[in-house]
Amino acid sequence: MKKCIDALHTKFRHNPLADSVSYIKGDANDHIQKICSSEQWRTQRGVVLLDPFGSQVNWRTIEAIAATKALDLWYLFPAGLSVFRQISGAGTVDPTHESSITRLLGTEGWKTAFLKPSKQGDLFGETENLEKFVTLASAALFMIERLGGVFEGGVMDEMIPLGKHAYPSYYLLFAWGNASPKATDLARRLSKAAVAASDRKYGRIV
Numbered sequence: 001m002k003k004c005i006d007a008l009h010t011k012f013r014h015n016p017l018a019d020s021v022s023y024i025k026g027d028a029n030d031h032i033q034k035i036c037s038s039e040q041w042r043t044q045r046g047v048v049l050l051d052p053f054g055s056q057v058n059w060r061t062i063e064a065i066a067a068t069k070a071l072d073l074w075y076l077f078p079a080g081l082s083v084f085r086q087i088s089g090a091g092t093v094d095p096t097h098e099s100s101i102t103r104l105l106g107t108e109g110w111k112t113a114f115l116k117p118s119k120q121g122d123l124f125g126e127t128e129n130l131e132k133f134v135t136l137a138s139a140a141l142f143m144i145e146r147l148g149g150v151f152e153g154g155v156m157d158e159m160i161p162l163g164k165h166a167y168p169s170y171y172l173l174f175a176w177g178n179a180s181p182k183a184t185d186l187a188r189r190l191s192k193a194a195v196a197a198s199d200r201k202y203g204r205i206v
Contacts, residue, residue, distance in 0.1 A: 001025060005023050008023065028050075029058045029060070029061045032061050032064060033064040036064040036065055037064065039068070041068040041070035044070055045071070045178070046070065046071045047071065047072045047073075047074065048071050048073050048074070049074045049075075049076075050073065050075045050076060051076045052076065055078060055081075055101070055104045057075075057104065058104075059103065059104065059105060059146075060106070062075075062146075063106070065177070066147075066150035066151045066175070066177055067150075069152055069153075069177040069179070070178060072153075072174070072175070072176040072177065072178075072187060073151070073173075073174065073177075074173075075174075075175070076162065077140055077159075077172075077173050078170055079136050079137075079139040079140045079143070079168070079169075080163065080168060080169040081169050082100065082101070083101060083104070083134065083139040084135070084136050086101060087114060087115070087132050089132055090132070091115050091118070091129060091130035091132045105143065105146060106146060107146070113133075114133055114134035114138075114139070114142075115132065115133060116130065116133040117129075117130060118130065118131035136167070137159075141159070143173060144156075144157070147173065148175075151175040151177055152177060152179045153177045153179045153183060153187060154175070154179075154184055154188075155173070155174070156174040156175070156187075156188075156191040156194075156195075159172065159173055160172040160194065160195060172194070172198075174187070174190070174191045
C-alpha cells in the first residue's frame with residue numbers, strides 16, 4: 001500500500017490542488033462508512049469510485065453512500081471475479097465464497113436467483129440438485145436492482161462491461177443519491193457520456 005500512496009504523491013505533486021488531497025490508509029469499507037456518517041451532506045456533493053480487486057466492497061458501504069443522498073457512485077462491480085466464478089458449473093458454492101457473495105450483495109436472495117432446482121434421473125430414481133443459472137450480465141443486473149432499492153436519485157439502466165469482451169470481469173455501474181430533477185438530469189447526461197465513451201469490443205473506457 002505504501003508504494004501505491006507514494007506513487008500517487010509523485011504523480012500529482014505538481015497539481016495546483018495537491019495540498020487539498022488527503023490519502024487515507026486502511027480498510028476502505030470502514031473509512032467510507034465513517035466519512036458518510038460524519039459529514040454534513042446537506043451542503044455538500046461528491047463522487048465515489050469503488051474499484052475493488054475482488055469482493056472487498058461490503059453492501060453496508062453501498063448503503064452508507066446511498067444514505068447521504070448527496071453522493072454519486074461509480075462502481076466497478078466484479079460480476080465475473082466475485083460472483084460468476086465462485087459458483088461452479090454444477091451449482092455448488094464453497095461456504096467461504098457463499099458468505100462472500102452474500103456480503104457483497106447484501107442479501108441471500110442471490111441463491112434463488114442464481115441457482116435453480118434441477119431433477120436428474122438414474123437407476124435409483126430422481127434426485128434434485130441445484131443448477132447454475134447465473135450469467136455475467138444477470139449478476140450485474142441483480143446488483144443494479146439492489147442499488148435501485150437504496151439510491152433515491154436513480155441508477156443507470158445500462159451497464160458497461162470492462163475486461164475481455166467475451167468475459168468481462170467487471171461491469172461499470174452508476175447510481176446517484178440526489179433525487180432532485182436538476183441532479184437527475186445531470187446524472188443521466190453523465191451516464192450517457194460514459195456509455196458513449198466505452199469501447200465494447202475491447203472492454204474499456206476511451
